[in-house]
Amino acid sequence: MRIGIAGLGTVGSCVYAILKEKGDEIEKRSGRKCIVSKVITRTHSKYEKLGIPSDLIAEDFEDLIINSDIVVETIGGTGAARTLIKQSLDLNRTVVTANKMLISEFGNEFTSSSPTKSLFFEAAVGGGIPIISLLEDYLIFHGIKRVRGILNGTTNFILSEMLRGMDYAEALEIAQKKGYAEADPSNDVKGYDAAYKLSVLMGVKTGIFPGISNIETMGIEEINKRDLERAASSDKKVKLIGTIDFEKGSAFVKPQEVERNDPLWSVDGVENAVEVETDLSGRFILRGEGAGAQPTATAIISDILRASRYAEKQNNSVVIMKFGGTSVDTPEKIRDIAERVQKKVISGVKPVVVVSAMGIETDILHDLAREISSRPNGREMDMLLATGEQKSIALVAMAIQELGMKSISLSGNQARIKTDSNFSNARIVGIDADLISRHISNGYVPVVAGFQGSTYTGEITTLGRGGSDLTAVVLAKALGSQLCEIYKDVDGVYSADPRIVKDARPIKEISWEEMIELSKQGAQVLQSRASECARKYDIKGLVKNAHTNAWGTLIWRGSKVEQPIVRAVTSDQDIVKVVLQEVPDRPGIAARVLKTLTEQNVNIDMIIQSMRSGEFNTMAFTVQANDLAKLRQDILKARSEAREITIEREIAKISIVGVNLTATPAIAATLFETLANEGINIDMISASNSRISVVIDSKKVHLAVNAIHSAFNLEEIA
Numbered sequence: 060m061r062i063g064i065a066g067l068g069t070v071g072s073c074v075y076a077i078l079k080e081k082g083d084e085i086e087k088r089s090g091r092k093c094i095v096s097k098v099i100t101r102t103h104s105k106y107e108k109l110g111i112p113s114d115l116i117a118e119d120f121e122d123l124i125i126n127s128d129i130v131v132e133t134i135g136g137t138g139a140a141r142t143l144i145k146q147s148l149d150l151n152r153t154v155v156t157a158n159k160m161l162i163s164e165f166g167n168e169f170t171s172s173s174p175t176k177s178l179f180f181e182a183a184v185g186g187g188i189p190i191i192s193l194l195e196d197y198l199i200f201h202g203i204k205r206v207r208g209i210l211n212g213t214t215n216f217i218l219s220e221m222l223r224g225m226d227y228a229e230a231l232e233i234a235q236k237k238g239y240a241e242a243d244p245s246n247d248v249k250g251y252d253a254a255y256k257l258s259v260l261m262g263v264k265t266g267i268f269p270g271i272s273n274i275e276t277m278g279i280e281e282i283n284k285r286d287l288e289r290a291a292s293s294d295k296k297v298k299l300i301g302t303i304d305f306e307k308g309s310a311f312v313k314p315q316e317v318e319r320n321d322p323l324w325s326v327d328g329v330e331n332a333v334e335v336e337t338d339l340s341g342r343f344i345l346r347g348e349g350a351g352a353q354p355t356a357t358a359i360i361s362d363i364l365r366a367s368r369y370a371e372k373q374n375n376s377v378v379i380m381k382f383g384g385t386s387v388d389t390p391e392k393i394r395d396i397a398e399r400v401q402k403k404v405i406s407g408v409k410p411v412v413v414v415s416a417m418g419i420e421t422d423i424l425h426d427l428a429r430e431i432s433s434r435p436n437g438r439e440m441d442m443l444l445a446t447g448e449q450k451s452i453a454l455v456a457m458a459i460q461e462l463g464m465k466s467i468s469l470s471g472n473q474a475r476i477k478t479d480s481n482f483s484n485a486r487i488v489g490i491d492a493d494l495i496s497r498h499i500s501n502g503y504v505p506v507v508a509g510f511q512g513s514t515y516t517g518e519i520t521t522l523g524r525g526g527s528d529l530t531a532v533v534l535a536k537a538l539g540s541q542l543c544e545i546y547k548d549v550d551g552v553y554s555a556d557p558r559i560v561k562d563a564r565p566i567k568e569i570s571w572e573e574m575i576e577l578s579k580q581g582a583q584v585l586q587s588r589a590s591e592c593a594r595k596y597d598i599k600g601l602v603k604n605a606h607t608n609a610w611g612t613l614i615w616r617g618s619k620v621e622q623p624i625v626r627a628v629t630s631d632q633d634i635v636k637v638v639l640q641e642v643p644d645r646p647g648i649a650a651r652v653l654k655t656l657t658e659q660n661v662n663i664d665m666i667i668q669s670m671r672s673g674e675f676n677t678m679a680f681t682v683q684a685n686d687l688a689k690l691r692q693d694i695l696k697a698r699s700e701a702r703e704i705t706i707e708r709e710i711a712k713i714s715i716v717g718v719n720l721t722a723t724p725a726i727a728a729t730l731f732e733t734l735a736n737e738g739i740n741i742d743m744i745s746a747s748n749s750r751i752s753v754v755i756d757s758k759k760v761h762l763a764v765n766a767i768h769s770a771f772n773l774e775e776i777a
């Protein structure tokens with residue numbers, strides 16, 4: 060299990076220290092291996108003080124979350140801590156926290172969004188006392204009648220000191236000196252802290268956290284020495300007691316007199332104690348250290364071990380690592396990625412590697428085929444193309460083995476990736492992941508060939524250009540892994556093609572919806588079919604540089620945003636414009652044109668119709684340059700009754716991609732104005748909520764993309 064720790068205050072540092080020093084012992088006793096994989100804290104000097112190696116320091120919350128199976132929140136408060144927990148749960152992480160205030164007030168929000176048990180907070184109530192485990196596990200089938208106890212060590216300490224003759228102010232001062240009370244003690248002395256804990260306990264038992272506004276609360280500020288003396292004269296003590304009466308449905312915190320035969324009577328100083336009254340087995344008493352770094356940290360570690368049982372099921376430990384052609388095109392790069400795989404294995408991850416063919420191998424194979432045949436047979440073509448990936452998987456597996464790890468290469472057929480028989484563009488119809496899973500449990504790193512599969516009759520097929528991305532996503536789904544890491548020769552998905560725009564920046568986070576648009580509009584980064592598939596299965600993608608430690612781009616469901624955001628600008632020069640000159644202006648013609656294109660399997664993108672005269676229109680549409688060969692111009696001309704069909708090749712499509720782009724016309728206005736200022740004419744326009752595209756002269760692409768990139772300040776915000 061990879062453990063990410065956020066917050067290195069007294070508790071967080073203690074958790075870190077225990078895991079570091081006693082990790083092996085904990086593993087021996089519990090059978091669970093817990094390694095701190097990332098830490099983050101606000102005060103940077105802590106890193107040095109605790110001797111934390113630099114590769115453990117997370118860049119930000121996302122970095123921490125992605126690289127952990129269990130996220131430990133010891134930041135405290137309800138600001139950053141709340142965000143961290145929400146994001147962690149959204150990314151299917153299991154969370155451990157000691158933050159009673161947060162759980163009390165926002166527990167409902169957290170548990171509503173994650174259906175499985177993924178939030179653990181033993182340390183939030185009674186420090187080292189395992190009251191939550193008792194209620195949640197051991198007593199799970201019991202009816203709980205009542206829970207009452209001394210839940211706040213600070214007030215219990217103050218009351219105990221007062222009993223020894225101190226007055227309230229003096230006792231408080233001692234508590235503060237000893238570090239039992241904070242400079243502003245209100246949370247404790249007014250009873251709120253105990254109330255938060257009651258709210259948490261109610262949530263544990265009922266599933267709903269009432270919050271402290273629903274708990275009647277009275278503190279100890281009004282208590283004076285005389286009250287204590289009066290109680291003592293009849294052999295009683297005054298204690299701040301929190302009670303939940305499940306039968307009556309009431310909860311309150313208030314100072315109460317307890318008799319000598321009450322189990323809470325002898326609980327003095329900073330100790331805590333809780334009494335649970337059940338229907339089946341009477342009363343249970345738990346008593347122990349209620350606060351302090353060590354007891355809280357041990358409660359957290361105990362939770363980590365409990366959580367690891369759940370986290371295992373999430374399968375965050377299986378991570379797909381996909382390497383594109385540019386990342387495996389030399390032996391050095393292959394060795395480099397083998398080392399990266401090794402690092403993952405050491406940190407407790409079980410990687411499944413997917414690779415593309417080396418460099419431009421697939422292009423070379425295409426060219427070779429064209430030298431033999433102008434229309435190569437589909438089956439033979441795929442037989443040929445599949446050799447590219449077969450070469451690279453063998454080399455990558457060898458490189459991993461060289462480092463002393465077990466690894467096995469698997470072709471698409473061997474990995475049991477089943478497809479239909481649509482050669483060169485086959486669809487995956489199923490994966491039997493058992494074999495790969497078996498290799499994983501036997502300690503192997505499977506290296507699977509991307510871009511290929513086989514039909515049920517054993518024919519080798521390929522999945523369309525860029526298809527290794529699809530292999531990676533589908534494997535993630537089949538193996539129940541939540542994360543697909545996609546390694547490239549660049550630092551992520553950029554705000555523009557970095558070869559065109561010098562100032563382009565990696566985008567930190569983007570939704571699949573935007574990614575799909577980006578891919579479709581010409582950014583090569585990810586195959587659009589793969590993105591569509593990832594969106595459907597709710598897989599997270601992380602596009603990273605194969606050779607550096609830069610963070611990369613997280614692609615996921617996305618957070619809800621209302622504000623329009625322009626995320627990236629992209630260009631596509633592989634399009635042509637087909638113009639139907641002088642088409643009769645009659646109902647039904649456009650339908651006939653589209654029907655003809657559908658029959659010919661030609662996908663059109665933008666379409667425009669302009670009036671020429673009363674009788675004739677000009678109709679134009681764009682298609683992918685590759686598709687042009689499929690277009691039967693003669694048939695189209697006859698059906699559309701056009702005077703002539705012309706093809707314009709010197710065009711390019713420029714698109715801006717983002718969120719809510721049509722919410723305000725200002726975005727489109729900026730785009731058009733920018734192009735106008737550069738003297739670039741707009742030929743066609745189309746818009747959707749996540750994209751605005753224009754067709755321009757292909758010679759102006761460079762100029763246009765750069766101007767748009769800076770008009771939307773993408774070099775700053777990406």
Ligand code: ADP
Nearest residue numbers: 383384385386547551552553555556582583584
């Ligand atoms: P591989 O298959 O090896 O992973 P790709 O074929 O996906 O690599 O090509 C990656 C290249 O795509 C990068 O080197 C980069 O120049 C280019 N590219 C184009 N647009 C973008 C973009 N928006 N973000 C990142 N890279 C882009």
Ligand code: ASP
Nearest residue numbers: 415421510524525526527
């Ligand atoms: N090698 C194949 C291609 O170049 C598949 C891939 O790279 O994803 O298209």
Ligand code: MG
Nearest residue numbers: 383384415525
């Ligand atoms: Mg590629």
